[in-house]
Structure formats: structure tokens, C-alpha cells
Amino acid sequence: SKGSPESKPAPTSKSPPPSKSPAASQAAAASKPSAAWRNPWLVVVLLALGLAAWQWIETRQKLTDTQQELARRLADNDSVGAEVRGLARQSQEQVAGVLGRLGALEAKIAESQSQQAALEQLYQNLASNRDEWVLAEVEQGVTLAAQQLQLAGNVQGAMLALQAADARLAGSDRPQFISLRKVLAGDLDRLRALPQIDTAGMSLRLESVINAIDTLPLAVEGRPQAGEAAPAVAADASAEAPAAASSPSPSIASVEFWQRLVSIELWQRLAGEFWSEVKSLVRIQRFDRDEPALLAPGQAFFLRENLKLRLLNARLALLARDQWTFLNEVQHAQAWIDRYFDADAAAQQTAQLALKQLAATEINIEMPTLNESLSAIKTFKLGQERK
Incomplete structure (x- = not known):
């Protein structure tokens, strides 16, 4: 029966495999290298494959370097080519512009010739x-x-x-x-x-002012003239000399002398002479404007020349009917004359009056x-x- 212990199979004991002998192991180890050397082509193939792989890698690297160098040179060539194309385009545009201008000139010449021919034909027709x-x-x-x-x-x-x-x-x-x-x-x-503009008359007035510039006295040159005091003493001496010569006696002359000494007219004349002498030494002048600037002789020369240049510019602007330039130059000339020249001089007043009238004239008429x-x-x- 299944439950009886007798029915169980007896356990089998596995015996260990028989161990190889040392001689057999040495023979097997010796047989392995002999098998590898028995097929040398395998080694050759492996070496060839390694060499091929190394050459492929090196060739690949050189090819990469060559491609990079080629790309760089192509980029340089592209930039140079772009510059060349730009220069060529610019040259073409210039040539086109020259050709266009040449064509325009030819067209104008042709038009002029046609107009001349038309005029000649017109003159011939007008004759009849x-x-x-x-x-x-x-x-x-x-x-x-x-x-x-x-x-x-x-x-x-x-x-x-x-x-x-x-x-x-x-x-x-x-x-x-x-x-x-x-x-x-x-x-x-x-x-x-x-409105009528007397261009010729205005130009002549400017020219007269220009010619008078050299004669205008500077504001710092005004001085009292010598010899203003009347030579009353000399006149008295000349009047008294004949009287003294015709005097009959010294006693009479002395009486007349004391009478003249105590006379009022003598003291009035002496006071007038004294006051004239004082006025010749001191001069008080009132300026209704800023004190004029002191100018050296060389600066005065250049001042007059620059003033002439401004008036000449005003004259050119008058001929060109340039109202702004004309007015600007005339006003500057007025300011310079008023600042640097003696306002009490008749020549300065005449020049200022002429410039004032010129500045008030409208020359730019539509x-x-x-x-x-x-x-x-x-x-x-x-x-x-x-x-």
C-alpha cells in the first residue's frame, strides 16, 4: 500500500565524478595554445581590422579637418564674393547713372536742336x-x-x-x-x-557812408580844441600900447592906469579869461549811453575796415534783394557807429540818419x-x- 514505509524507494547516493589526473590537465593546457597558433589568419585578420580601424579614424579626423578648412575658405570666399558683388553692383549703378545723365544730356541737346530748328522754321514763317x-x-x-x-x-x-x-x-x-x-x-x-525801390540811390547812399567811415571821430578822441580862449590880454596890450605912446606925461598915464584898474569891465574881462583857461584844462562830457570802449590805434583801424565790410555786405544784399541780410548788416553798422564813434560829431549823425532811413526801407517785394x-x-x- 501507498502508506507503508516499505513502498518508498531507497535513496540513491551520487558518487563524485572521477577527478582528472594531473597528466591529463597538463595535456589539455598544452593543447589550447597549439589550437590558437594552428589558425594564424585569425591574428592577421584581427591586426588588419585594427589597422583599418585606426586608418579609418585618422582619415575621418583628416576629413573633418579638411571639411572645416573648406568651410572656412568657402565662408571667406562668400564674404569676398559679397564684397565683389557689392562693388560690381555699385559700379553698375554708377554706370547706369552716368548713362542716364548722358541720355538726359543727349535728350536736352536733341531738344535744343529741335527748338532751334523750330525757331528757325518759325522765323521763316514769320517773314511771310x-x-x-x-x-x-x-x-x-x-x-x-x-x-x-x-x-x-x-x-x-x-x-x-x-x-x-x-x-x-x-x-x-x-x-x-x-x-x-x-x-x-x-x-x-x-x-x-x-512800391518803387530806388536801388541805385540806396546803393549810392551806402557808398557815401562807407567813404565817410575814415572821417568819423572815435568817442574817446573828443578833446577841447586849443586856441578857444580869446586873446583878450593881447588885444588890451595892443590897445594900450598906442595910448601909452601918445600919453603926454607919466602922471596922466598913472591916473588912467588906476582908473582902468578899478573899472568893472577890467575885472569882468579878467574873470572871463580865467574861466576860459579853466575850461581849456578840464572838460566834463555827459554820455547818455554806456562808456565807450578804449581802442588801440590798430584796433581802430580794424574797426573801421570791418564796418566797411558790413556796409559792403549790405550793398550786395540790396542788389540781391535779401531783406534779412541787408537789415542785419545795417543794424550792426548802426550799433558799432553808436558805440565806438562820437555821437556829437556831425559826420556821425549824418551817417546814422542815412543808415536809419536805409534800414526802414523794404527791399524784398513779392x-x-x-x-x-x-x-x-x-x-x-x-x-x-x-x-
């Missing part, structure tokens, strides 16, 4: 057409008047040119020119309404245009051509 000839003269006169106004501000010259154009139209005695004469009359009325007259002439010419 009296009305066109008159219109050309009138247009030339109006153009001249416009140039006088815009370039030189010469109102009188512009009025003379317009009056000549109107006289030319009136001389032709053609009814179709009445409308043109009305337009010219309107422009003439506008020019007559402008000139009207003659576009209406020019447009009317062109419109009339187009109407004549269409006929």
Missing part, C-alpha cells in the same frame, strides 16, 4: 506772316519783362518791356489784338501799384508774375494756327 511776327515780338517782350521781374526785380525795366509790347500791338491796328492789350494793361496796372499775358499770347497763337 505779319501777324505772327507781331505776336513773336510781343511774346519776346513779355518774356523779357517776366525775366526782369523774377531774376532782377527790376520793375521799371519790366514796365518798359510791357509798354513796348503794348505799343507794338497798338501799331499793328488789328482788332483781334484788343483782348491781348487788355491783359497787358492789367499787368501794367499791377506793376504800377508796386513780384507779380506775367503768366496771364503769356497764356493769352499762346492761346491767341494757337487760335491763329488752327485757322
Whole structure:
């Protein structure tokens, strides 16, 4: 039965494996190296693989260095190429600009040639057409008047040119020119309404002030003139000499002497002479402005020359109708004359009066245009051509 102890199998005892003998172990150890040397190609292959790996690594490193160097040189080449491209682009732009200017000059030359040819043709046609000839003269006169106004501000010259154009139209005695004469009359009325500027007269006044600069006395040079006191004593001596010569006796002369000595007129004359002498020694002058600066002789020379330069600049500004520059220079000249020169001198007062009048004059006048007259002439010419 299963529960009986007799039914259990008997335990089996495992015997240890038999141990190898020392001789067998030595034989096995000797057989291992002999197996490795038995296949030398394996060693060669391993060495070859190691050498190949080392060469691959070295080649890879060199390739990396070469790539980096190549990239650096490519970057340098790119920067140089960018500069070259920029210079080339700039050169192309300059060439294009030069070509453009050359083309513009050629166009202007062609335009001038065409205008010259047109003018020649116009002159030829005007020779056979009296009305066109008159219109050309009138247009030339109006153009001249416009140039006088815009370039030189010469109102009188512009009025003379317009009056000549109107006289030319009136001389032709053609009814179709009445409308043109009305337009010219309107422009003439506008020019007559402008304030008149005597440019030549103002320039001459500036020149007179410039010439008077060297004669203006400085404020620190004012001194009393010698010889102001009347030589009353000499006159008395000369008057008394004949009296003494004609005196009949010393007693009579002594009586007259004491009478003259106690006379009031003598003491008044002596007091006047004494006061004249005192005034010649001391001078009291009142300045209603700041005390004038002391100037050395060299500084006085440069002061006068700089003052002349300012007045010359004012003269140029007058001719150019530059109101700001003209007024600025004249005012500076007034300030210098008032500060450094004697205000009581007649020459200084005359110069200041002239400069004051010049500074109060308006020289920058807005000139009207003659576009209406020019447009009317062109419109009339187009109407004549269409006929």
C-alpha cells in the first residue's frame, strides 16, 4: 500500500565524478595554445581590422579637418564674393547713372536742336506772316519783362518791356489784338501799384557812408580844441600900447592906469579869461549811453575796415534783394557807429540818419508774375494756327 514505509524507494547516493589526473590537465593546457597558433589568419585578420580601424579614424579626423578648412575658405570666399558683388553692383549703378545723365544730356541737346530748328522754321514763317511776327515780338517782350521781374526785380525795366509790347500791338491796328492789350494793361496796372525801390540811390547812399567811415571821430578822441580862449590880454596890450605912446606925461598915464584898474569891465574881462583857461584844462562830457570802449590805434583801424565790410555786405544784399541780410548788416553798422564813434560829431549823425532811413526801407517785394499775358499770347497763337 501507498502508506507503508516499505513502498518508498531507497535513496540513491551520487558518487563524485572521477577527478582528472594531473597528466591529463597538463595535456589539455598544452593543447589550447597549439589550437590558437594552428589558425594564424585569425591574428592577421584581427591586426588588419585594427589597422583599418585606426586608418579609418585618422582619415575621418583628416576629413573633418579638411571639411572645416573648406568651410572656412568657402565662408571667406562668400564674404569676398559679397564684397565683389557689392562693388560690381555699385559700379553698375554708377554706370547706369552716368548713362542716364548722358541720355538726359543727349535728350536736352536733341531738344535744343529741335527748338532751334523750330525757331528757325518759325522765323521763316514769320517773314511771310505779319501777324505772327507781331505776336513773336510781343511774346519776346513779355518774356523779357517776366525775366526782369523774377531774376532782377527790376520793375521799371519790366514796365518798359510791357509798354513796348503794348505799343507794338497798338501799331499793328488789328482788332483781334484788343483782348491781348487788355491783359497787358492789367499787368501794367499791377506793376504800377508796386512800391518803387530806388536801388541805385540806396546803393549810392551806402557808398557815401562807407567813404565817410575814415572821417568819423572815435568817442574817446573828443578833446577841447586849443586856441578857444580869446586873446583878450593881447588885444588890451595892443590897445594900450598906442595910448601909452601918445600919453603926454607919466602922471596922466598913472591916473588912467588906476582908473582902468578899478573899472568893472577890467575885472569882468579878467574873470572871463580865467574861466576860459579853466575850461581849456578840464572838460566834463555827459554820455547818455554806456562808456565807450578804449581802442588801440590798430584796433581802430580794424574797426573801421570791418564796418566797411558790413556796409559792403549790405550793398550786395540790396542788389540781391535779401531783406534779412541787408537789415542785419545795417543794424550792426548802426550799433558799432553808436558805440565806438562820437555821437556829437556831425559826420556821425549824418551817417546814422542815412543808415536809419536805409534800414526802414523794404527791399524784398513779392513780384507779380506775367503768366496771364503769356497764356493769352499762346492761346491767341494757337487760335491763329488752327485757322
